[in-house]
Amino acid sequence: MKLGLDRRTGLNRFLTSWKSPEDPGAGEYSFKLDVNGSPQLFLSMGSKWIWRTGPWNGLGFVGVPEMLTTFIFDIRFWNTGDEVSMEFTLVNSSTFSSIKLGSDGLYQRYTLDERNHQLVAIRSAARDPCDNYGRCGLNSNCDVYTGAGFECTCLAGFEPKSQRDWSLRDGSGGCVRIQGTNTCRSGEGFIKIAGVKPPDASTARVNESLNLEGCKKECLNDCNCRACTSADVSTGGSGCLSWYGDLMDIRTLAQGGQDLFVRVDAIILAENERKKTFFHKKMMIVILAVGVVFFMIPTICSSWLIMKKRKGKGRQCKTLFNMSSKATRLKHYSKAKEIDENGENSELQFFDLSIVIAATNNFSFTNKLGRGGFGTVYKGLLSNGQEIAVKRLSRNSGQGVEEFKNEVTLIAKLQHKNLVKLLSCCIEEEEKMLIYEYLPNKSFDYFIFDETKRSMLTWRKRFEIIIGIARGILYLHQDSRLRIIHRDLKASNILLDIDMIPKISDFGMARLFGKNQVEGSTNRVVGTYGYMSPEYAMEGLFSIKSDVYSFGVLLLEIITGRRNSTYYHDSPSFNLVGCLEPMERRQSLGYSRSITRKVKSCK
Template identity: 50%
Template sequence: MKIFFIFFFFFLLIQSCCSDNTILRTHSLRDGDVIFSEGKRFAFGFFSLGNSKLRYVGIWYAQVSEQTVVWVANRDHPVNDTSGLIKFSSRGNLCVYASVNGTEPVWSTDVIDKISEPALVAKLTDLGNLVLLDPVTGKSFWESFNHPTNTMLPFMKFGFTCQNGLERVMTSWRSPSDPGFGNITYRIERRGFPQMMMYKGSTPWWRTGSWTGQRWSGVPEMTNKFIFNISFVNNPNEASITYGVLDPSVITRMVLNETGVLQRFRWNGRDKKWIGFWSAPEEKCDNYNHCGLNGYCDPTSPDKFECSCLPGYEPKTPRDWFLRDASDGCMRSKTASVCNGKEGFVKLKRVKIPNTSSVNVDMNITLKECEHRCLKNCSCVAYASAYHESEDGAKGCLTWHGDMLDTRTYLSSGQDFYLRVDKAELARWNGNGSSWKKRLFYILISLIGVVLLLMISLFCFFRKRRQSNRLRKAPSTFAPSSFDLEDSSIFEELEDKSRTREMPLFELSTIAAATNNFSFQNKLGTGGFGPVYKGVLQNGMEIAVKRLSRNSGQGMEEFKNEIKLISKLQHRNLVRILGCCVELEEKMLIYEYLPNKSLDYFIFKEEHRAELDWPKRMGIIRGIARGILYLHQDSRLRIIHRDLKASNVLLDNEMIPKIADFGMARIFGGNQVEGSTNRVVGTYGYMSPEYAMDGQFSVKSDVYSFGVLILEIITGEKNSYFFEESSNLVGHIWRLWEKGEATEIKDKLIDEETYDESEVLKCIHIGLLCVQENASDRPDMSSVIFMLGHNAIDLPSPTHPAFTAGRNRNVKNGGSSGNWPSGETGSTINDVTLTDVQGR
């Protein structure tokens, strides 16, 4: 038996010697020697950065053409030349020495306990993890995943463990050519309720928000479940997160760079480069504590200033806030009394809740019990659920008992946050939407004084008198002073439309009352034009109000365009305009309210997509097609929409689609069917190649956008989503089409009882015909309507779609490029200069 064991051990030893992914305890690794992981995905050894002669030891991607280092051992102690050596010390630590004869290592794994196992090896895994282990028992003594540098790889656990004191923290490099310890760190906070924090030195720089059950509340993009399988652990001994990759062929990494930006990259094997698909912080509201104590940040605020005080609070220094400086923060309103038994809670929706480092946590009570607990404690200023998106709904209780830091709002993410306010503030917030801004207005007026008020009044009087003389016949309900002279044509057109009842005019007071004074609770969203609010008129009619942002030059152009266009358009599949309001500084368009929101709300959200069975999807496709045909052919005007996309298709209570947002549309006269522009507007992913590249647009540009919409409706995926070996959804479907497997892409949530494979295949076929590279190859909308109503036997074969394998710039709109071989690209000569490209 003893002989057998010795033989078995010797066999393992020989096997290890022969493996190129291990370093034996009795062997060493010289500069120039490299070991590879079993699948040749990662490499370990000495390397240099740029033109430097300094040598570092680390791990890098072996399958990526450009050297991408993911872990560095001797970060602050490089070797000066190529005489370095990697070997085990007598204590069993893997060490880096500056020379072959060196006695003091420049770096060591520093395992505290002496390791006596003679068979100890250092093994590089296919995950990019260097592990010290006993190959017989599999016991691990040390691993590089527990000591990250500036990169987080898939399946790397990130966070801390209380029992052994291990804390996995990312630290930036000093510079792109110096991997030494930089001053940017990223870690899970130990205090309070878990959240991830980025620091510049000791200063908080960015915060993910707390864990909601599915994602960090401040990282809306984590709703994408098609790349990562996320595992979060939070118990008394451990708080950690792991990002697994669902597709092993996907090469991705997260990097903390030296400027204080966290970035996620994905390797594009076709173009041989890293593609960034997420980063933070990105905007002002991402910056930690941007709006000061007890303030919150709203990047979609209709005001020019993104900062506001939380309900029940007012600026500490109103003068600074007037100057757009919120750094001094907010304080509890001087007149507020929040512990008299008459207070309540204001709910802020879609919020990254404040810093949770000092919150009280109770995971064993409900949200309602949390509210009662907060009311009973006079020091409690706010509460929220701990896990907002758990399988059982809201779970656990977080309560705040002092100043609140780093709160912000989102359009479609975050969680509910409840703030304690007195009875008067609760009535104001739930009533007419008043807040500290109104009180600040009165304070500023009193500070400015009578002299300044008189100067403003005189200025407004003379300006109004001067422009009134120029505009002459402006309607009395308007304030001409709010328009530039060039906008006088709008008054004349609105006056004519009002007389002929084409465009009813609403008074500002009517719209303000209908929208609860444009309250936050009534806000539906924000577009390039400005914010959109839901309103209810006195007769009970529900309306949607598009309010032009005062600082939106793009929005002003949209406003003029929609007034010219949409009042003349009437079709079941176009959104109906009810009127407009132009008064004081306000410019608004009033539409019918559609309760089912927009198409993207359904097809890009898994929880809603299941509501769309195949007949409903087919009805939506046909309805959109009929609406576009009306614009192109059957209306009094020939109109090219130029911004067809899922968010611009609204759905009524019967799921009938209605095309909206005509701010980018263009009118054609006579037999004109195409035009050009040097101001490209629209949304990338829906733009046709001739429009995006050359500024050439036509009815076929809308056909291209419609083709993308068809494929998105069938699959439930965005065209901008990345697919391995394909740049987008269209390219992915094209690859499957060539293999005869196109129906595999259909949405798995479609009810199989309603599924019609032949009809789905026909729609995919039509979608590919619509997104062909050359405009002349695409069908017009009348042909599309015909194809949708008949079988697919006689449909022409589609040619290669645009934006997938390249674009043949030598073939203009007049001809076809034919079917390109897979992977072939056309010429990329750019002979047109676009002076203004505006993606949305």
């Protein structure tokens, strides 16, 4: 595949989305190579940029660090008088890979999983908030790894344009230069920001004849120069990339990135030097303290290992000290351990805890996808680029190890197009985790209850989703070797894959029925009120009818686009089901009336 501009013919090669999944006409999204300034790839909706790769630095695009490690393409880049273009060719010609730009603007790269003969999404644009173009506005840096809760910080010498918006964690207004500062006097210099994706390079100047020191000198000679960096790092650093005017879309990267030198006045520079001196003094104290601690580590580790061996399980002591780098990525699968100890041939693997920690950046907040009744779900990244979802069960979830293993074995034996696929699990000490396939379109409630995103769900697409959910339920109740009652069917537990195919998820509350068992009971009613059948909510009785009732509520939500839990007529007891019951009694639901009019009658 080749993208870019042929200056001789004027031909510009780029990707364009379809108008809709059913209409192959040119859509509003495009993925192309920007040939202005220092070339970079960008994803746009019309003229609005959504995401960009950062400039080409001789090794790859700065904002896509995996190009240097797990990238399956060999990239050739040309920037001459005749053309500015790049060409992707597979390193391994036997590998199948494709790139898709959906009608919803979702850009993803797929690779064929030869074991399952399925296409797996292993790369997508905008992985976290800082990947969104201009997330923090002008003259700022976006860093999701600070742990401070707000990812936006102004560059040295700048302050928020609106302190009120900043305090509300809205950084889109960006930053302006602090009053009284001036970078066009004697004594000014540069402050280095390490490991970042440089600013939007479409207006940057490129001078290939200068080294970094020459680049800084040239920047200082022009009062309008704001920042600079090396244009090519493939040979240790050469060429000059400089910005004149406001800086847009800087972000800190977990790995890779470049050093950006931001120009500041003499006062800011002196303050920064004082902070560095104070920091170095503190570091000396810390180093001395750490030296004492590490002198004691062998003794501590030995004692710790002895205690763990007595319990018959545990991690090696090195696991405690190998979680440090946010740039760590999964390098090896753990050896497969069969879950079924009765000799059955199961393909499911256990992952060591250290491997899951590496894949999720130590359960980083930025990797968090959501939270449910039994735990938190994190996004993970394997060494081959495959994205996974890790469900980390809370320690007070009420499930013991044996119960958990039984549940894992149960889900592992359920294989259906409309059920989420379990890839692996992890049981170590008090940690219990399930590793699922990652589905980029999130859960169904993300679309159906949003005024804007709901427009993507045509009636045909809603019907297809309804049929898919029904097939998944039928498989659980009738077509599988086991009879499973899910007990928590709701919109947030219906996940959507890249093709908007629904997959039932979250079997934490599911129950296994015997072949001839019709009904079960419990003293501990679990699930989501609004989706529970009356006999289950009030008496603890459940059966396949419980799931059918939940499916009916979900069906109403899909048709109306409204939550069942929303109150109507200002009555807490009058939800969506209660609103439609009078219509059902009057047998008016079957009339050919506008869905919108029927829903409005509930207001």
